[in-house]
Amino acid sequence: MIRDLTLRLAGRADAPAIARLSRDRIEQGLGWSWTAPRVLRSILDPQTNVVVAREAAQMLGFGIMKYRDDDAHLLLLAVRSSSCRRGVGTALLAWLERSALVAGIGQVVLEARSSNDAARAFYRRLGYRELQTLPGYYQGREAGVRLAKDLWLGQSALP
Numbered sequence: 001m002i003r004d005l006t007l008r009l010a011g012r013a014d015a016p017a018i019a020r021l022s023r024d025r026i027e028q029g030l031g032w033s034w035t036a037p038r039v040l041r042s043i044l045d046p047q048t049n050v051v052v053a054r055e056a057a058q059m060l061g062f063g064i065m066k067y068r069d070d071d072a073h074l075l076l077l078a079v080r081s082s083s084c085r086r087g088v089g090t091a092l093l094a095w096l097e098r099s100a101l102v103a104g105i106g107q108v109v110l111e112a113r114s115s116n117d118a119a120r121a122f123y124r125r126l127g128y129r130e131l132q133t134l135p136g137y138y139q140g141r142e143a144g145v146r147l148a149k150d151l152w153l154g155q156s157a158l159p
């Protein structure tokens, strides 16, 4: 675990670092689609939360979740390789899931590259179920796997 981990909404100035982390940790081998202007659009979108995890001045990871009427879509989540397996990914996802619950949303869906065994293990560990394979989902080059989690499962019906 990281002692001085802080989580907060991203600001405009975070867009380039988030885009670089997406290029290096998520989109490697694919075209770079989450460039800084696209990340900035998410930061400014009222239906989307972009959260960053920091330790002192360094950004360790980020997550982007779009909130829709009936569910939330986790668009991107990444942690610097030097900070992996220290609970940063879990903390980022918990923050985004809590925001969905507060907004009255009971389900999160996401896609991962089918070759990404680490991510699939991570999501399964955090209660996500693999629903279907999506052939050619990533730019026609690689299959995706869709996963989902029912956030209301196990929640008490009473406050």
Ligand SMILES: CC(C)(COP(=O)(O)OP(=O)(O)OC[C@H]1O[C@@H](n2cnc3c(N)ncnc32)[C@H](O)[C@@H]1OP(=O)(O)O)[C@@H](O)C(=O)NCCC(=O)NCCS
Residues within 6 Å of the ligand: 025, 026, 075, 076, 077, 078, 079, 080, 083, 084, 085, 086, 087, 088, 089, 090, 091, 111, 112, 113, 116, 117, 118, 119, 121, 122, 123, 125
């Ligand atoms: C997937 C990712 C976000 C996980 O972040 P993280 O900060 O390392 O995750 P955590 O430390 O919170 O891990 C929680 C649990 O998930 C599982 N897990 C995480 N990484 C794993 C791996 N490489 N292999 C197997 N299980 C893993 C473990 O059960 C882990 O608990 P443990 O360390 O006590 O065994 C990170 O590996 C990453 O950024 N990967 C590249 C980008 C990516 O694949 N994003 C997701 C698709 S958009």
